[in-house]
Amino acid sequence: MLAEIITIGDEILIGQIVDTNSAWMAKELNAIGIKVKQITSVSDDADHIIEALEQAQKRARIILITGGLGPTKDDITKLTLAKYFNMGMRRDEGVLEDVEAIFKRNNRPMIDLNIRQADVPDGCIVLRNKNGTAPGMWFEQGPNIIVSMPGVPFEMMYLMGEEVLPKLTRSFALPFIYHKTILTANLGESFLAQEIADIEDSLPPSIKLAYLPKLGQVRLRLSTSGPDEQKLKDDVEVYVRQIVDKLKPYIVAEEDIALEEAILNIMKEKRLTLSTAESCTGGYIAHLITKHPGCSAVFAGGAVTYSYELKESVLGVQADTLNTYGAVSEQTVREMAEGAIKHFDTDYSVAVSGIAGPDGGTEDKPVGTVWIAVANREKVVSKVFNFGSKRIQNIERSASSALSMVLNLLKEDVN
């Protein structure tokens, strides 16, 4: 069964926002056995919305639309769909109750624009939205299903979870789609491919292998689909075992998790604790770690020390070290890592100090210079990198390299 996603909004097409809805929706659709054929982003323009909808219906039976359901004039999806499906409008009492409840809860008066959120095309099935004023709308046209949802991520997620996914599951006899991901680090995709060329050549046509490189890591993904879930898993597992065997030194995890999750899993099992001491990454490493539920069993906390003073007072870096070698130096970053172990009383720590850019470089230390140290209670390992002058890239690559170094030290110790 194929679906398409259409996201509506000028803000997407001028690059003012990144469309994160589609990836989330695609993952959820895959989980119930529906493949996404295409994702299309169009502007708040009636003709263009209709063109996209018509073309999508030629390729797929399920069309999920997000965006353009707000109360203001630039939002035209609802009226465009009513026109496209040749429907009149009616006021839905249930939706009106939901809208009233939201305004009551927030202690705000309701105005006409809000009341009109309860008007819906008279031939659609209303999907009530407890998280916002715009309801979801479910249309059927011949064998096809078209669903319109708000573009606000947590409203869309609520409607998908509570209404759309359960209704789709009931509407079709769906197969299983199975993706198995192997996370590797420290070897480029072409070398990985060369290592497992024989295994790749022996894959049956029903199993597809993809390579996803990102920041020093490569994800290998095996994908297949069919009616028997267990058989799919068993079939794929045969090749997973061969691949893992062949790539042993580079395997981080046999699941689609982030590097920091792999670290958390190992440390949790070994009852080890971790802290962070960040300068140029500014809390990003701590954020990556604390995004994950259950991280508190491993992660005690950390410091973001931008100023010299905090490097001294919070992490115990010597004033001498800072004055002699500067904040971006091997000496400082090692003292930061040691300070984190000592002051935060953890088994491991990771410290980063660099010049994230775009300015602030010197001849000796050009923008992009980043020192990283990882430590445990016995030793400190430090390394210098240059990640270029683009600030966000620099922060992301620093964090990724820092996490790789933690994983490597951890593997050395626990193996």
Place this chain on the structure above:
Amino acid sequence: MLAEIITIGDEILIGQIVDTNSAWMAKELNAIGIKVKQITSVSDDADHIIEALEQAQKRARIILITGGLGPTKDDITKLTLAKYFNMGMRRDEGVLEDVEAIFKRNNRPMIDLNIRQADVPDGCIVLRNKNGTAPGMWFEQGPNIIVSMPGVPFEMMYLMGEEVLPKLTRSFALPFIYHKTILTANLGESFLAQEIADIEDSLPPSIKLAYLPKLGQVRLRLSTSGPDEQKLKDDVEVYVRQIVDKLKPYIVAEEDIALEEAILNIMKEKRLTLSTAESCTGGYIAHLITKHPGCSAVFAGGAVTYSYELKESVLGVQADTLNTYGAVSEQTVREMAEGAIKHFDTDYSVAVSGIAGPDGGTEDKPVGTVWIAVANREKVVSKVFNFGSKRIQNIERSASSALSMVLNLLKEDVN
């Protein structure tokens, strides 16, 4: 002049990655006067790629394609384009040099898969890529321009910046596209719309107004285009002044910046300093602040204190307070904010302690309970929220509310 973006990759359609390239490209295209009509994501499938390319060419003259240029078997864009344009392949010596240079720099041997990265369709113009092994490829078909680039963001960004955007600028006489954004906080979009209904009605058809709500903030965007840049700006400015006048109490900034940037701008001007004390947001607020160049003039640093021990040792929260009221309490979060002011010696601080979920709630304090305090050297303001059990949402909404509270305290003080 219209462009379309086609992103290629199964990883997008199964939701394994979020396509961030398109938004970046769209913004850059707008900046040189090119509008994006549609963004389309398709799988690594030759027929589908060709269908998308044919349809895009009916709507737009410039088609930018990313993805599917890696060295492994799942990457088929290059051969698909060669077939579509009816071209043979040739080895490009310049690209081969670039590939060799990359392997030499990384001290890695080259294998046949890497060498083949230098093979290109024989009728395309090669755009050399200093950041990766896949070159960009520029095709011309009738009046249309089709460009293929790697999907790795920093490689695509390099090629866009160095090659594609300059070449597009030289190829066409492009108009100016002008977007002006006004950032507001503390009022919902329907109320904003009601307040400025008269102004909205008086807008000429050439100026489009859009409302972009997100986490308690609403961006109002006025968009227009034409040949005379100064005239566009002057025309829009008339309405900007009226809107800002009308919405004065809710205006945060007259530019498209994030809440934390508005805070940094005000604090920098007033020579004020800021620190953070985070528990459930786990470094995310510090990360939001330190993403921005020049933040070090304002931001001294902060702590991520997950454990009781670090709340005590780093921030000076009383053990008594933690034991009597718990970590997620008004008392604790106020002591965290005060501790940050004192220990990090800053003018302002913001502290967050909550239960980010999905587990860890109690009857008194359900999952999603978040206490936030903001402080300056004279006072502390604290507030409780409930942001629900979805961890990432909870972290994002906590951060956004915390930043709003900083801005409000700041505005109270500096006005």
